[in-house]
Amino acid sequence: MSITKRFWISLIFSLPMLANMILMPFGWMLPGGNWTQLILTTVIMAVSTVPFWQSAWASFTKHHSNMDTLVAIGTVTAYIYSIYAMATHQAVFFESAAFVTTFVLLGQVFEERMRNNASNAVEKLVDLQAKDAEVMREGKLVKIPLSEIVVGDIIRVKPGQKVAVDGVITEGTSTIDESMVTGESMPVSKKTGDKVIGSTINSNGTFMFRAEKVGNDTMLSQIVELVKKAQNSHAPIQNLTDKVSDIFVPTVLVIAILTFMVWYVFLGASVASSLIFAVAVVVIACPCALGLATPTALMVGTGRSAKMGILIKNGEVLEAVNDVKTVIFDKTGTITVGKPEVTDIVGDEEKVLSFATALEQSSEHPLASAIVKNAESKNIVVPEVSQFKAIEGKGVEALVDGQKVFVGNDKLLSDVQIDNKLREQVITLQEEAKTVVFVGVNNEIIGLIAIQDTPKNTSKEAISDLKARGLKTIMLTGDNKRVADAIAAQVGIDSVIADVLPSDKADHVKALQQDGKVAFVGDGINDAPALTVADVGIAMGSGTDIAIESGGIVLVKNDLRDVDRALALSKKTFNRIKLNLFWAFIYNVLGIPVAAGIFYGIGLSLSPELAGLAMAFSSLSVVTSSVLLNKAKITSRVKFA
Template sequence: MSITKRFWTALVLSVPMLINMVLMPLHIEVPGSKWIQFGLTTVIMIVAAGPFIQSAWASAKKHHSNMDTLVAIGTATAYIYSIYAMLTNQPVYFESAAFVITFVLLGQVFEERMRSNASGAVAKLVDLQAKDAEVLRGGKVVRVPLDQVVQGDLIRVRPGQKVAVDGEIVDGSSTIDESMVTGESMPVTKHAGDKVIGATINNTGTFTFRAEKVGSDTMLAQIVELVKKAQTSHAPIQKLTDKVADVFVPIVLIIALATFLVWYVALGATLAHALIFAVAVVVIACPCALGLATPTALMVGTGRSAKMGILIKNGEVLEEVNDVRTVVFDKTGTITAGKPVVTDIVGDNQVIRVAASLEASSEHPLAEAVMAKAKAMQIEAPVATDFAAISGKGVRATVEGQEAFVGSEKLLEDYLVSDALREKMAQLQDEAKTVVFVGLGGKVIGLIAIQDAPKATSKEAMAALHKRGLKTVMLTGDNERVARAIADQVGIDDVVAGVLPGAKAEHIQRLQQDGPVAFVGDGINDAPALTTADVGIAMGSGTDIAIESGGIILVKNDLRDVDRALSLSKQTFNRIKLNLFWAFIYNVLGIPVAAGVFAGIGLTLSPELAGLAMAFISLSVVTSSVLLNRARI
């Protein structure tokens, strides 16, 4: 039976006992009320309290105790004593057992509802998924259910339709609303060659894309799975809470026994009154709020971050983020766009014309940049012949009967270069640009500068981290001059350049000697560093292995989300600590009152009121966690 059904069962059966309590001061007694209370409470103990008793017994067999132990012992004591009292014609306390169960279940209903609300955003994402797709098969467009779409299918998407799965546009263009997945409110313009995400909405144009990831491999499916895992994970602080509860329960039972003995033996109270004080101690000390403190905040925090396009994989990350002192960034694809473009051409159009001729058959990223520039300038390159690579320097070929070459500054050893070109080369390199030389007929005719420019948001992201008091470091395999220039543009504190892919993790370990480190990267070569760092932050555009290695994933590929992720993680962890503090204070203050320490001034707490107080503090903890949704990031 669900918690909600158990609660309503206990509540409905407790109402007659509540009515009886109201009538007692008026000296109105319902005939057979004790037997009625016995019957109602017995059903409550079997149906509503049964799982508590089963859980407590299972823990006891393993020589452990848990939160259910106190609930089970407290209510069972009140129930069994009331049976004895009923048979000996003494006052009964069946209502104490019934109300305690009702109020404990009330707290669990609040928790369950909060869990449902916290995961509601994920459920809504799943509901937003397309139900079918228009697939090109056999030369015709056929509408098929989503589960029949396979990798490699060509899918047509018209205005207003949803993108069925993840893929790449092969024909057409459009603007796409990706807010439900990435959190980005502005529509994104897409052309042939651009990636599209399943469940996003096509706004204007019609396009055809090739399915690359289907089923559980889509970004949406992975987001749902990651958030589910995060919400059910345990932060290390939760393990401490569990250990405290394991010790706390036996101590409470000892205090309850001592309370009974002091009242019954030392102070001469009746058996019933001494027992009621002891039961109140057991009930009010039930550490339900302690148990709620961590998971509720964890669920709300990770749920909210998912809405913002920030995926936090587990609770451990939240705790590690709290101590981070240094944030290390990979350069290419993380700080920079990861796509080199031609920024400067020194010389006339002949420079790009010759370069495009030689680079036409190359797959190097710099060659792609040259070809893209030639296409943009509408320059048609002649066909090159006798193509040959110059080891470590560049390429050589014959263009329109003349020897032509394109390469790095190492080519300067073989050709004459004017002082003006050398000066321009140094200037461009100081601007973090890679310079290639273009030659024709035995002499250098010009330069082409290519740069992987910083993302527009990189500088703002670094400023936000500095405001937080964090040190920023760039860790890259690029040369020192280019790396320094990029670092100066975006405002990074320190640079470690010329690092081989396999050595990145070693540099992270060195930086960790000065305190916990977060690493932000996107490539396969970043995976060891992401794993070695105290907190690994993977860009959503990165490789699968990098994403798998990261503890936090930035779906929108926006570096400003690094600061947002750190902020949200810290706020979530601080809310966990706040919840634990109030839950602990509640127990510390409540036990003396329940034990009757202040009975002399008329301040006492019956078991049913103790149960109500326990439900109230549980509700307070849940409310505190839910308020994370309104915290400023």
Template sequence: MTKAILKVKKMHCASCSILIDKLVGKQAGVQSIKTSYGSEKTVIEFDENKINLEKIDELINKLGYDLMRPGEAGFSAEEEEKKEAIATEEAKRRVRAAFVLAFPIIIYYMAIHMFNVTHVHELFDFMNQKMPVLSGSGFFAYGGYYTSYVFWLIAQPIKWLAGLFVNVSNPPFRVDLNYIYWILSTPIQFVIAWPFYRNTFTSIRVGSANMDVLVVLGTSAAYFYSAIGFLFFNIDHPFWESSAALLFFILLGRYFEAVAKGRASEAIKELLKLEAKEAHVIRDGKEVTVPLDQLAQGDVIVVRPGEKIPVDGIIIEGETHIDEKVVTGESFPIKRVVGDQVIGATVNQEGLFRFKATKVGKETLLYQIVAMVEEAQARKAPIQDLVDKVSESFVPAVVVLSVLTFVGWYFFAALPFRAGLIRMIAVLVISCPCAMGLATPTALIVGIGRAAKFGIILKGGEALEKAYRINAIAFDKTGTLTVGKPVVTDLVPLGGFDAKEAIKLAAAVEVGSEHPLARAVIEKGKVEIGELPEVKEFKAVAGFGVRGNVSGSAVALGNDGFMKNLGIDVAEHSTIFEKLQNEAKTVVFLAMNQNSAWRPVAIIAMADTLKPF
């Protein structure tokens, strides 16, 4: 079985993803398919001996959607980002155009209800009214006064400018304003909103009904009812504002949705940006620089200090410290020597080394993490499965309900034909779009994307859905909750020992250590003392501490267990030790061997600073 995670463009609602799953899922050779409207991705498992990607691509194209396959032109992250930016900008242009045309219509119908203005000359008559006067008291009186006052202020410059050029009492200005707003609403309905019609035709052609069908039915019914009723039946209130405003707000919603999806995919884009752009490879005994797509398993690659490691591999020459936090989350650089594995996209801190590439391209750990995030975004949560089931039947149910509404009011309630038709249109209009079908997948994809941005990998929407049940969270403190740079916070001399001498001995013996906490002690020693004495006979005991000879004295620095192993009794200092530990600090003892006997001379506490969340 072959598993592929593919990008699907031009989906507009949950019904689109359901349609893809149904059509492709019933094909011979397709084991499973899960398409996510929110992430615009589909996860397909199929038998290449029975069906191939070309056939799957053809099937999805017949439905009116575009499938982006690996290796195709435009499939790279950069090209995809450009296409998303173009699509978002196109959505923004449609919203702007719809706003410019719909805004006067909406304002006009507000004016009808507030000031009974139905003709152009009446609009100018309203402008000629005197400044409004407050009459009465209370909320509604003041509200009406201030609203009228604002309209009056706006009207004055318009009236003055219009008076410079035309006489508004002439016949051309006695035209019904509905003609003007019919002209304004027409391009919104059939030009700006044309993609809704195109998607509707495609959907009906394949025997399905997505949310665009409902949008077209609702707005077209309102538009044609208004046009026919206004021309032939002299209706008092055409619904130009209903279709225009509805299409404007749906287009605005599509724009916000496009922006949200773009932001959700930023986490994957940021992960891919971590990858090095080129590598220094040994070819025919010479070092050459090549792009990553020219690397192969077995290549010997040279990495210098400060450079990113291009791919995964094994060190064959040299040693270094590598900053791996972008991949593993480990806050401190890790020492790597010959035989150790290195991970692509991590940063070489110090030392030149060579390594043999073992994993390149899509096999590297970085791409495995990217694939995990993509699959998580494409995987549906249980609540989304429920929403999909509702969305699948939503459009047909609304159409049936609208017809039943008309039948009920016209045939059984004996209302006039027009009254029944208005109620049928109302059902269609208020039902589109299905907010549940749009909001649920969008919320999931944005949530998973935001989590990935903050370094949290969620294995699908189910994990996000169950997150509300979490009562406690266990964190790796250092570098996750803290900045990853511990400092010495307390130094308590014991038995009258000198504090400066204590930090000098502690810092000197830690010079030979590679432990992250050692750096805090060394930095403190350099600040307090300056140049540190040399340590001899250094020995590190993993999990306990270090010891060595400093200026002729045997010195040990470590935890209470280390002191116990050396036969040092620290019980009398347990109160100080426990007090510092209870303050979430790492506490160690400093001991000296004097006259062939060990004794504790200081307690040192260290702590990391919390990140400014």
């Protein structure tokens, strides 16, 4: 039976006893007296309280105690004693057992409703999907259900329609509202070759696109899955809460027994009065608020971040962010646009380009793509190659017309002579933030190709925001140091580690971790090890699947400014968890002495039912605190504590 149904049953059967308590001073008694209270409470015990007893017993058999242990002991004690008191014609307090159950369930209803709201916010994304699409089949456009679309289908999207799945535009231009997936409020212009995201809305213009990801592989489906996993994960601080509960519950039971003994043996109170104080201690100490502190904040925080286009994968990331001292950035595609272009060619242009393109045309590296694209625009004839060989972190070499040709960076030049004039040109180009590719034949440099990849418009602002938080920024790149320094100077990076082989990136991250926790931001396949090793891996949403899988945070909008927002929101969420835990602990610490009757002499005491009500509102306060994360302002330029 659901928590909500158990609560309503408990509330309905408790109301007659509540009326009895209120109206008794005015001469009204509940028909049937104690027998009616016994029947009403028994129904509540059998339907609403039994799950607490089952949970407590399951924990007991494993030599543990949990929050349900206190609820079970408190209600059973009140119920059984009331039956005994009824048989011996003493005062009963069936209402205490009934009201404690009702108020504990009230707190759980608040929790369940909050969880459902958080889950529904994510599930609503799924409802945004298009139900069907116009797909080209056998030369004709046919409307088919979303489930029948396959990779490679050509799909038409008219103004106002939703994009069915993820793909690439093959014909036409338009602007698309991507806010429901990326959080970007402004429509994004799209043209042939640009990627489109399923479930986004076409504003104007008709276009055709080729389906690349369908079903569970679409970005929307992956976002929903990631957020669900994050909301069901545990932050490491939750382990502390679990350990505290293991110690806290037995301690409370000892305090309750001592409370009974002090009142009954030393202060001369009746068994009933002494038992009321003991039961009140058990009920007020029930650490339900402790159990809610972490998961509620985690659910709200990750849900809000998803709406902003920032996917936080688990609670461990939230906690790690809190101690980050350094943010390390990959260069290409992260700080820079990632679409480099050839700017200068030194030497015989046709010969240099033809040899370079022959070796680079099978590579997917951004620099190789820039060379091939430039050669295609000039209709350069490309010769055949043989004995092709890739040299990690350096370049490629092969035989072309019987000659040994090599294309790569200066790490390939150990056995190659380069004259001073050419070397001066290299230095000049690198100081202009241009990457220089060397083209050589038979151990002789025949030319240079200068390629430039400019920083993103948002990079400088993003770095500035992080530095304003007191974080150190580092660029880690395989590019030449002069080029890296020039880019770093443009965007304001603190320091540069250049000429790094892809396989060595993770080692550099480990070395930097000696000075404190680090976050690594990257987007390429070669960034995956570094993303995994870093305390916080942040993957750009436009990056490769393996990089996104390796990162603990994914920036869907591919906006570098979201690094600062992600760190700020993670820190805000973790601080809310700590705030919730603080108030939950304080509530228990302050509540136990009052319930034990220490302040009884000045008229301050708590009956078990009032203790149960107070506990319910404690849970409500923690849930409310977590929900207020949705309203918390995520500010920039605030230093980390």
